[in-house]
Amino acid sequence: MKEITKKNFEGYKYIDGGVCAAKGFKANGLYCGIKKTSVSDGNESPISGNKNDIGLVMSDVMCAAAGVYTQNKVKGAPVTVTKRNLETTGGKAQAIIVNSKNANTCNADGEQKACRMCELAAEQLGIKPEEVIVASTGVIGQILPIEPIENCIEELAAGLSYDGNEKAATAIMTTDTVKKEVAVEFEVDGKLCRLGGMGKGSGMIHPNMATTLNFITTDCAVSSDMLKKALSEVVKITYNCLSVDGDQSTNDTCVVMANGLAGNAEITSAGEEFEVFKKALYIVMMNITKMLAKDGEGATKLLECTVTGAKDLDTAITVAKSVICSPLFKCAMFGADANWGRILCAVGYADADFDINKVDVSLSSKAGRIDVCRNGSGIDFSEEEAKKVLIEDEITISVSIGDGEGAATAWGCDLTYDYVKINGDYRS
Amino acid sequence: MKEITKKNFEGYKYIDGGVCAAKGFKANGLYCGIKKTSVSDGNESPISGNKNDIGLVMSDVMCAAAGVYTQNKVKGAPVTVTKRNLETTGGKAQAIIVNSKNANTCNADGEQKACRMCELAAEQLGIKPEEVIVASTGVIGQILPIEPIENCIEELAAGLSYDGNEKAATAIMTTDTVKKEVAVEFEVDGKLCRLGGMGKGSGMIHPNMATTLNFITTDCAVSSDMLKKALSEVVKITYNCLSVDGDQSTNDTCVVMANGLAGNAEITSAGEEFEVFKKALYIVMMNITKMLAKDGEGATKLLECTVTGAKDLDTAITVAKSVICSPLFKCAMFGADANWGRILCAVGYADADFDINKVDVSLSSKAGRIDVCRNGSGIDFSEEEAKKVLIEDEITISVSIGDGEGAATAWGCDLTYDYVKINGDYRS
Numbered sequence: 001m002k003e004i005t006k007k008n009f010e011g012y013k014y015i016d017g018g019v020c021a022a023k024g025f026k027a028n029g030l031y032c033g034i035k036k037t038s039v040s041d042g043n044e045s046p047i048s049g050n051k052n053d054i055g056l057v058m059s060d061v062m063c064a065a066a067g068v069y070t071q072n073k074v075k076g077a078p079v080t081v082t083k084r085n086l087e088t089t090g091g092k093a094q095a096i097i098v099n100s101k102n103a104n105t106c107n108a109d110g111e112q113k114a115c116r117m118c119e120l121a122a123e124q125l126g127i128k129p130e131e132v133i134v135a136s137t138g139v140i141g142q143i144l145p146i147e148p149i150e151n152c153i154e155e156l157a158a159g160l161s162y163d164g165n166e167k168a169a170t171a172i173m174t175t176d177t178v179k180k181e182v183a184v185e186f187e188v189d190g191k192l193c194r195l196g197g198m199g200k201g202s203g204m205i206h207p208n209m210a211t212t213l214n215f216i217t218t219d220c221a222v223s224s225d226m227l228k229k230a231l232s233e234v235v236k237i238t239y240n241c242l243s244v245d246g247d248q249s250t251n252d253t254c255v256v257m258a259n260g261l262a263g264n265a266e267i268t269s270a271g272e273e274f275e276v277f278k279k280a281l282y283i284v285m286m287n288i289t290k291m292l293a294k295d296g297e298g299a300t301k302l303l304e305c306t307v308t309g310a311k312d313l314d315t316a317i318t319v320a321k322s323v324i325c326s327p328l329f330k331c332a333m334f335g336a337d338a339n340w341g342r343i344l345c346a347v348g349y350a351d352a353d354f355d356i357n358k359v360d361v362s363l364s365s366k367a368g369r370i371d372v373c374r375n376g377s378g379i380d381f382s383e384e385e386a387k388k389v390l391i392e393d394e395i396t397i398s399v400s401i402g403d404g405e406g407a408a409t410a411w412g413c414d415l416t417y418d419y420v421k422i423n424g425d426y427r428s
Numbered sequence: 429m430k431e432i433t434k435k436n437f438e439g440y441k442y443i444d445g446g447v448c449a450a451k452g453f454k455a456n457g458l459y460c461g462i463k464k465t466s467v468s469d470g471n472e473s474p475i476s477g478n479k480n481d482i483g484l485v486m487s488d489v490m491c492a493a494a495g496v497y498t499q500n501k502v503k504g505a506p507v508t509v510t511k512r513n514l515e516t517t518g519g520k521a522q523a524i525i526v527n528s529k530n531a532n533t534c535n536a537d538g539e540q541k542a543c544r545m546c547e548l549a550a551e552q553l554g555i556k557p558e559e560v561i562v563a564s565t566g567v568i569g570q571i572l573p574i575e576p577i578e579n580c581i582e583e584l585a586a587g588l589s590y591d592g593n594e595k596a597a598t599a600i601m602t603t604d605t606v607k608k609e610v611a612v613e614f615e616v617d618g619k620l621c622r623l624g625g626m627g628k629g630s631g632m633i634h635p636n637m638a639t640t641l642n643f644i645t646t647d648c649a650v651s652s653d654m655l656k657k658a659l660s661e662v663v664k665i666t667y668n669c670l671s672v673d674g675d676q677s678t679n680d681t682c683v684v685m686a687n688g689l690a691g692n693a694e695i696t697s698a699g700e701e702f703e704v705f706k707k708a709l710y711i712v713m714m715n716i717t718k719m720l721a722k723d724g725e726g727a728t729k730l731l732e733c734t735v736t737g738a739k740d741l742d743t744a745i746t747v748a749k750s751v752i753c754s755p756l757f758k759c760a761m762f763g764a765d766a767n768w769g770r771i772l773c774a775v776g777y778a779d780a781d782f783d784i785n786k787v788d789v790s791l792s793s794k795a796g797r798i799d800v801c802r803n804g805s806g807i808d809f810s811e812e813e814a815k816k817v818l819i820e821d822e823i824t825i826s827v828s829i830g831d832g833e834g835a836a837t838a839w840g841c842d843l844t845y846d847y848v849k850i851n852g853d854y855r856s
Contacts, residue, residue: 249773
C-alpha cells in the first residue's frame, strides 16, 4: 500500500539499484549500535532491534557534487560540516557517511563529531576528510556516541559493494515504514547514463530548499556548477513542494554526486543535454517526493494537488502547497469526504494573485474523476461517486485558477489518528 | 475544564453581561430552524436539536463602529455586505444580526440574502439597513434559506433585552462546546465605562486580521477613527496570534460598537484615555482569544507561547506563532511530553531575525516551571517534574530569544485524536 504508482516518461526507463544504479558507485549499511535516546528531530525509528543505523556510499572516482540544506536556523552539525566540505573542495566529493538514531544537533561537540565521521570514512577509503559528505538523523540534543562508528568503520568500508544500495537505504530509515529508492536510465551524448537515489523521512517534513535526507548519484558527466543549477531548479518543484506536517527539520540535506563514468562529454552549460539530465533528476526526485508523502507519519493516502492556469510557476506552487498543508483538508481526505469547501478555503488563503471566481476544482483517482466546484461556486455531484474516488489511496486534487501558463504539483498525505499517536507518544 | 484562568489587570474589573455589559445594549437569540446541510466553513454545530441559530444585538442609540475581516480571497457574502455598510455610514452602526448553521458563502445569491437579513432587522428596529452589521457561520456553498429568518424576525426583535447576551452568545456557537463571553469595567474621564464581547469558532481558526465571529460592545464614547485604530492594534496581538489548525476561515469578522452612553468626553485622539480604552479592548479580546484556543476542536489543553527579548514586536509574534502552529509540538503537548527539540525546531524555522544560540526555553503551568534549553542547547531536567508541569490543562511555553524589548504571546491548543475525528467524519 505504501508503494507509489510511477508515471512513465518517454526516453527514461525505471531501473533498480538506487544509489548503486549509476556506474562506479558502491554502498553498504549495517547496525553499529547507536543508542536510541531522548529528544528527536522527528525522525527516530520505531523499529526496535538491530536495524541498520550507519550507511556508506563511495564512488570509484571523484565526483562533482552539489547540495541543498535546511533553512532552519537550528542546523544539525553535519549540515554545517557538509556545506563547508563542499566549499573547501569547490563542489567535489567522493563518499557519503550517514547515521540514523541520533541527529547530532544542538550538541556542543557536534561539529567535532561530524568531522570525526568524515575522518573515519576518509581513512578507510584513502581519500581526504573534506571529500566526504556527512549526514545524521534521529534524536536532537543528545551527544552522538562516536565509539560505535569507530568500531564498525572497517567492516562498513570492507562491505562496500556495487549492489549494497538496499543496505544503505535501510540504514537511513527512521520512522519510515518502507525504504525509498528510485533510479532511471537515459541517454546523453549517445551514452547510456544512470541516475538513482535514496531518501528517508516521514515526520517533521515541510522542506524549504531541501528535505530530510536524500542522496542521489549519477554516472552522467556534469560540472559542479551545472549540477548545482539542476539541483536547485528541480528541488523547487519536487522536495520543496512536499509537506507532511508543516514542520521543517533541522537536518534536511539533499546531495547529488556525478562521477562521469558514463563517458559522455561533460555537461558544462545549459542546452538540450542539460535538459535531458535535469529531467532524469526530476523523475527520480519527484518519485522520492511521492514516496516520502505516501509514507508520511500515520498516512493512509498520498495526496497530489496539481494547480494549472496560474500566471507563473511561483503562484501555482503557492496555491498547491496551501491546499496540501491544510489540516482540515487532510482530515477530510482521511475520511474520504468530498468537502470541497475546505479546498476552496485553502486556495483562498494562499498568498498568491488570482481571481477566486475563476477557480475550478476536481478530485480524481484510479476510480474516476468528479468535478466539485466551477468558477468558485459548488456544483452538483454524486456523493456516492465521490466516495468511490476518495476511498482510493492515491488522490489527485486538480485546481485550475485561470488562463495562465503556470502549473505545479504539491504532494502530501492525510492527517490521521496515527499521526497524533506517533507524535503524542513519541518519546514515551 | 474549558474555562480559562483569567489574569487580573489593575484598574479593570471583570463583570458579567457579555455584549450587554455596556449601557444601552440589548440582545436576543433563538432557534429559527436553519437547516444543517453539506459542506462547511469548518464551523458546523455538532449539537443536534433546536440550538439557537439566530442572534440580534441592538444599541439604544447610534454607535461608532469598526470591523476587521478575513483576508481569505473566498469571502462570505455577509463579510462583503458588512464592509460596504460600514463604508456607507462612515463607521456607524446600531445593530448586529447573525446566524449559525449556514455560512452564506460561495452562493450566487449570497449578497442578496445578506442584504435581506439587514433589511429584516432594520424594519423591526426602525433603522436603516446599512446601519446593520450582518454575519453568518456554518456550511459553505449551500443556499441560505431566508424563510426561517423572515418568520422569526418579529419574535427575535420583540425579545431583545438588556440581559439577553447569553441567548445571543449561544446563537453564534457552532462546534464550540462552551459559549464565550468576557466583559470589563474601567474608568475614562471620571466616568465608569463597560466593554464586553462574545466570540465563537473552534475549527478553521488561524486568523489574519480578524478571526471567526467576534462582537464587542462598549458604552465608552470613542470616535470611529480611534475605534478602528484601537481595533487594528489590539487584533494584531490577540486574535491574530491565535491558531487552532492553520486554516483561515472565509467568514472571519470582528466588529466593535461604541455607543457613548457612559457619558465620557469622546475619545478622538491618542493619549492617556485612549490607552485606557485600548487596554480594556485588549483584556476582553485577549481573554476571548484564550477561550477560542482552549475550546479548539478536540483540544485538551490551552497552549500559550510567550516570546521575549526580540528586536521588535513583529519578530516576537512570528516566533510565538511558529511554535503554536507546529503540529509536532502540538502532538507532544497532547502527550504531556517535554520534547523541547520540537519547540527549538519551530523557533528555528520561524521567518525572523535573531541568534539561535541565545535562545532559552522553559515550560510552566500552575504545577511549576522547568527550564529545558539554554543558549540553544538542551540542559538537564527531571522528566518526572516535566510531566507534572505538562499534565495540566494550561501550559505556558516561555521563549527568550535575545536582549531586545520585543515581546508577544500566541495562543493555541494541542492536536488530538478528537481533532482528526471531528474533521475526518465532519460531513458524514
